[in-house]
Amino acid sequence: MSDVVALGNAGTAIRKANDEGRAALVGYLPAGYPTIDGGIDAIKAMVDGGADVLEIGLPYSDPVMDGVTIQRAAEIALAGGLRTRDVLATVEKIAAYSDVPVLVMTYWNPIERYGVDRFAADFAAAGGAGLITPDLIPDEGAEWIAAADKYELDKVFLVSPSSTDARIALTTANCRGFVYATAVMGVTGARDQISDLAAPLVSRTKAATGLPVGVGLGVSNADQAAGVAAYADAVIVGSAFVKALDAGGAAGVRELTESLAEGVRREPRKPVDR
Amino acid sequence: MTAVLPDQLGHFGRFGGRFMPEALIAPLDELTAAWQEAMADKSFTDEFERMLREYAGTPSLLYDATRLSDVAGARILLKREDLNHTGAHKIRNVLGQALLTKRMGKTRVIAETGAGQHGVATATACAYLDLECVVYMGEVDTERQALNVARMKLLGAEVIPVKTGSRTLKDAINEALRDWVSSVDNTHYLLGTAAGGHPFPAMVRDFVRGIGDEARAQSLELLGRLPDAAVACVGGGSNAIGLFAAFVPDTEVKLFGIEAGGDGYETGRHAATITAGQIGVLHGARSYLLQDEDGQTIESHSISAGLDYPGVGPEHSWLAETGRASYRPVADAEAMESFRLLARTEGIIPAIESAHAIAGTLQIARELGPDATILVCLSGRGDKDMDTAGEWFGLIDGNGKA
Numbered sequence: 001m002s003d004v005v006a007l008g009n010a011g012t013a014i015r016k017a018n019d020e021g022r023a024a025l026v027g028y029l030p031a032g033y034p035t036i037d038g039g040i041d042a043i044k045a046m047v048d049g050g051a052d053v054l055e056i057g058l059p060y061s062d063p064v065m066d067g068v069t070i071q072r073a074a075e076i077a078l079a080g081g082l083r084t085r086d087v088l089a090t091v092e093k094i095a096a097y098s099d100v101p102v103l104v105m106t107y108w109n110p111i112e113r114y115g116v117d118r119f120a121a122d123f124a125a126a127g128g129a130g131l132i133t134p135d136l137i138p139d140e141g142a143e144w145i146a147a148a149d150k151y152e153l154d155k156v157f158l159v160s161p162s163s164t165d166a167r168i169a170l171t172t173a174n175c176r177g178f179v180y181a182t183a184v185m186g187v188t189g190a191r192d193q194i195s196d197l198a199a200p201l202v203s204r205t206k207a208a209t210g211l212p213v214g215v216g217l218g219v220s221n222a223d224q225a226a227g228v229a230a231y232a233d234a235v236i237v238g239s240a241f242v243k244a245l246d247a248g249g250a251a252g253v254r255e256l257t258e259s260l261a262e263g264v265r266r267e268p269r270k271p272v273d274r
Numbered sequence: 275m276t277a278v279l280p281d282q283l284g285h286f287g288r289f290g291g292r293f294m295p296e297a298l299i300a301p302l303d304e305l306t307a308a309w310q311e312a313m314a315d316k317s318f319t320d321e322f323e324r325m326l327r328e329y330a331g332t333p334s335l336l337y338d339a340t341r342l343s344d345v346a347g348a349r350i351l352l353k354r355e356d357l358n359h360t361g362a363h364k365i366r367n368v369l370g371q372a373l374l375t376k377r378m379g380k381t382r383v384i385a386e387t388g389a390g391q392h393g394v395a396t397a398t399a400c401a402y403l404d405l406e407c408v409v410y411m412g413e414v415d416t417e418r419q420a421l422n423v424a425r426m427k428l429l430g431a432e433v434i435p436v437k438t439g440s441r442t443l444k445d446a447i448n449e450a451l452r453d454w455v456s457s458v459d460n461t462h463y464l465l466g467t468a469a470g471g472h473p474f475p476a477m478v479r480d481f482v483r484g485i486g487d488e489a490r491a492q493s494l495e496l497l498g499r500l501p502d503a504a505v506a507c508v509g510g511g512s513n514a515i516g517l518f519a520a521f522v523p524d525t526e527v528k529l530f531g532i533e534a535g536g537d538g539y540e541t542g543r544h545a546a547t548i549t550a551g552q553i554g555v556l557h558g559a560r561s562y563l564l565q566d567e568d569g570q571t572i573e574s575h576s577i578s579a580g581l582d583y584p585g586v587g588p589e590h591s592w593l594a595e596t597g598r599a600s601y602r603p604v605a606d607a608e609a610m611e612s613f614r615l616l617a618r619t620e621g622i623i624p625a626i627e628s629a630h631a632i633a634g635t636l637q638i639a640r641e642l643g644p645d646a647t648i649l650v651c652l653s654g655r656g657d658k659d660m661d662t663a664g665e666w667f668g669l670i671d672g673n674g675k676a
């Protein structure tokens with residue numbers, strides 16, 4: 001597959017890493033956790049440790065795709081009074097700190113409530129690169145797709161081991177940036193083993209699109225990252241960063257980032273065929 | 275009003291749809307296909323009807339409540355869903371979905387429950403049809419409703435207390451969805467109301483629509499005509515949509531949904547989702563929703579556990595927006611007055627949910643006048659609510675003695 005590919009902001013950063021013969025590292029942390037400023041410091045630590053793309057979570061009251069670690073962090077952020085505008089302010093500070101693309105991972109209702117076009121405008125103005133939308137499928141996403149196209153933002157939709165090839169084709173056709181492949185049938189959270197469903201899903205996805213494919217859900221350490229890096233264009237890590245932040249603060253986040261960054265460089269990769 | 279709704283993707287106008295993780299889309303497509311094939315298969319619908327008749331005790335009676343009518347000042351007909359097995363309309367939905375689970379070859383059922391009514395009904399259907407059953411229940415609710423936890427366990431279900439979020443019904447739904455994402459190969463999520471992502475709102479409606487189909491035929495037999503109005507309480511909306519479905523094309527029949535007004539609508543502590551009038555996305559569908567300025571879900575408040583939910587099924591939002599049905603809140607205090615009124619005038623102790631419908635009916639009777647005949651869904655019986663009622667009316671002292 002090598003038609004015109006909407007690499008956008010995050011996809012360009014991922015391909016740059018791939019051109020170095022390695023997978024990219026995508027790091028997730030929720031905004032406002034443990035506090036607004038503490039969250040900003042922790043996200044900066046991911047930049048300093050070598051993350052290629054950042055994913056900032058927008059804490060939501062009913063996060064059905066998240067396991068306990070991220071649920072708890074979202075609850076604490078919201079209990080601390082975090083507002084959607086604080087998430088935008090966090091994005092703005094991080095975008096000013098570095099050139100690493102900043103995506104926001106968000107459940108759909110907060111965006112709909114803010115106003116889809118208005119959010120896209122404010123988010124683009126803050127320097128945001130795009131959204132990852134775990135409970136929005138392209139079938140329901142017309143308003144977001146229009147707004148993202150208008151403000152040139154990445155649209156990262158998800159594919160799953162249960163997705164049919166027809167759904168993978170539909171979903172990837174609507175993505176810009178990269179495609180998020182969920183490695184397991186399940187929710188976010190560190191797991192001991194990377195599921196054997198991930199590699200076949202990546203190859204089915206790559207058969208449908210020339211976009212980079214990132215694998216997330218369950219990756220928590222450098223060995224796992226190295227394993228996933230062998231077949232995925234990007235390795236996405238979330239819950240493990242929350243745990244690192246709990247245990248060691250921003251320094252702990254930086255340490256984990258460095259270790260994962262070594263992991264994604266461990267296996268020599270073939271250059272990406274495009 | 276003859277357009278076939280929902281559309282292929284589950285939309286009722288701008289409401290409904292599927293705001294769900296991609297992982298669940300293929301399973302929801304499979305469920306939709308299995309349900310539609312089953313409904314077109316006479317052996318399935320015959321077996322469903324047999325179970326309803328021989329096991330659940332339907333058709334439920336249509337009862338001419340003459341003493342209540344005297345007080346109300348209009349003729350009131352009660353659709354006696356309280357007489358069904360397990361004491362509420364909910365048995366219709368659980369039997370339908372449990373039978374469908376069998377047909378799909380799945381062996382495990384998960385469900386959410388608030389006060390435990392849907393959990394008990396699901397555990398019952400799973401015992402009857404030999405299915406493994408796991409019920410998610412907010413930790414706060416497991417403490418408030420220990421008796422229903424015991425019932426579910428006796429029926430062979432596993433009850434898992436949910437310790438995240440507000441630890442109530444909406445969090446139990448979240449946790450059931452999380453289970454389902456990882457277990458969907460062998461597990462059906464038996465959702466308890468006409469909400470959620472497509473096909474749940476339409477599927478649940480079709481399993482409970484016997485309420486209105488029966489009542490429509492019974493009204494024609496009793497009155498020689500249709501009632502002037504049909505009234506039901508609205509939590510997620512299953513008993514109300516089950517009553518309304520048969521009457522939606524009969525535009526001369528006014529439809530009223532009664533929401534939980536909690537401490538009083540004006541206090542802001544209520545569960546009157548449609549009355550509050552804000553649209554959003556929760557648990558898989560676009561609908562009216564209690565939410566704050568940022569789209570975070572707000573906790574609802576009601577004396578009635580079955581109505582205490584910050585969302586509502588999308589078809590009700592559509593009926594409200596199009597004006598086909600109207601929705602109004604009834605506060606805790608007014609509902610409890612009607613709870614006692616029905617007990618004293620008719621010797622029927624209703625569920626507190628259903629008492630909201632009675633209270634709304636008293637208002638509507640005054641508006642429609644003495645010539646009106648009003649059909650009300652008495653969705654359940656009140657045995658489960660005697661602790662609450664005992665406390666409310668001071669019938670039980672601090673030591674739990676009458």
Ligand SMILES: Cc1ncc(COP(=O)(O)O)c(C=O)c1O
Pocket residue numbers: 362363391392466467468507508509510511512513514579580581625627628653654655
């Ligand atoms: C007796 C009774 N009526 C009504 C309800 C409200 O649910 P729905 O709006 O789905 O009918 C419940 C829910 O537990 C109930 O137990």
